[in-house]
Amino acid sequence: MIMHYSVNRIPVGVLGASGYAGRELCALIAQHPRFSLAFATANEQRGQTVRLGRQDVTFTATDDAPLGNVGLVFAALPHGASLPWVERARRAGARVVDLSSDLRPGNAADLLGAIYGMPELGAETRAAIKIAEIVANPGCYPTSILLALKPLVDAGLVAPGATIVANSASGVSGAGNSPKRELLFAEVADDYRAYGVGNSHRHLKEMTATIVTLGGDAELVFTPHLLPVARGILSTITVPLVAPLADALEPFRDAYANEPFIEVVSEQPTLSDVVRRNVVRMTATMIAGLRAPTLLVTSAIDNLVKGAAGQALQNANIMFDIDEALGLPA
Numbered sequence: 001m002i003m004h005y006s007v008n009r010i011p012v013g014v015l016g017a018s019g020y021a022g023r024e025l026c027a028l029i030a031q032h033p034r035f036s037l038a039f040a041t042a043n044e045q046r047g048q049t050v051r052l053g054r055q056d057v058t059f060t061a062t063d064d065a066p067l068g069n070v071g072l073v074f075a076a077l078p079h080g081a082s083l084p085w086v087e088r089a090r091r092a093g094a095r096v097v098d099l100s101s102d103l104r105p106g107n108a109a110d111l112l113g114a115i116y117g118m119p120e121l122g123a124e125t126r127a128a129i130k131i132a133e134i135v136a137n138p139g140c141y142p143t144s145i146l147l148a149l150k151p152l153v154d155a156g157l158v159a160p161g162a163t164i165v166a167n168s169a170s171g172v173s174g175a176g177n178s179p180k181r182e183l184l185f186a187e188v189a190d191d192y193r194a195y196g197v198g199n200s201h202r203h204l205k206e207m208t209a210t211i212v213t214l215g216g217d218a219e220l221v222f223t224p225h226l227l228p229v230a231r232g233i234l235s236t237i238t239v240p241l242v243a244p245l246a247d248a249l250e251p252f253r254d255a256y257a258n259e260p261f262i263e264v265v266s267e268q269p270t271l272s273d274v275v276r277r278n279v280v281r282m283t284a285t286m287i288a289g290l291r292a293p294t295l296l297v298t299s300a301i302d303n304l305v306k307g308a309a310g311q312a313l314q315n316a317n318i319m320f321d322i323d324e325a326l327g328l329p330a
């Protein structure tokens, strides 16, 4: 593996680098002007060398990671496995961006004082990320749904006590790259199905806790679907409003006018608009013919970029006072 410890670059390490999120991170770090990849770990894939972002990366065993030699550790490990490694990295003196759900709101956010790393929640969030020792990187589905809801909650437009219905379709990389029979090509190709139905998906807690933090008084019905594509998430979100909107896009344009990674558009976003980009692309439309005023918000992201590695690197930029957009595919 190429070990970079150059003077102008901050050495960072990736735990779980052989997974989909970890590989994406290594590729982004390889092209980042201010970070250099000091180590990349794997479990079963340890010892393998792969080409990521025009750099050869050899995966070392997690136990061999020199956690104390880097300024930042990205933990891209499965939920449950991540928390002990976050604690070890902190004991070694490194700051951490954890991509798992272990330290997100609604999970164990209070345990280690982790800051929820969704920069577009606003200036206070960005200020907290900047000085954070641990950032809990948001989940992919929550990124596509919460950023679509925030302008409406902030503006007091969501009907009090409303039930918001979010249906999301995700590409198969959302499930990681460890072999699973139900994710074989023949099982998913030319098919489409819901899973985690009845509000049983792990991301629900993160979303409901964050809606409460934003000051919202709404329930959420969240149904994920498995889409037979490699990457991307498209969410359609039905939101009961206090009153009809003459211009459905206005709250979104107002809220995100200065956000480099949020695109508010008048046409329906598609996965091909966002794949391999660190953006959330969204639109909104008043639903015709209903008794109560109701808005449909559609949002699209790449689950591995804005939904994982890109957002993690965006947080790292903020933590080290680097231009937030540096090294990110806009």
Ligand SMILES: NC(=O)c1ccc[n+]([C@@H]2O[C@H](COP(=O)([O-])OP(=O)(O)OC[C@H]3O[C@@H](n4cnc5c(N)ncnc54)[C@H](OP(=O)(O)O)[C@@H]3O)[C@@H](O)[C@H]2O)c1
Binding pocket: 015, 016, 017, 018, 019, 020, 021, 022, 041, 042, 043, 044, 045, 046, 062, 076, 077, 078, 079, 081, 082, 099, 100, 101, 138, 139, 140, 173, 174, 175, 176, 177, 178, 303, 304, 307, 308
């Ligand atoms: N995939 C997404 O779209 C996405 C989006 C947002 C957040 N996330 C989160 O990011 C994390 C990684 O997701 P992923 O999709 O990249 O998963 P993945 O492809 O299954 O990768 C998991 C990584 O962790 C390693 N690993 C597994 N068990 C381990 C253990 N007990 N000790 C040390 N290393 C271990 C794996 O190594 P080997 O493969 O070598 O065994 C691999 O490098 C998860 O917490 C996930 O929820 C994923």
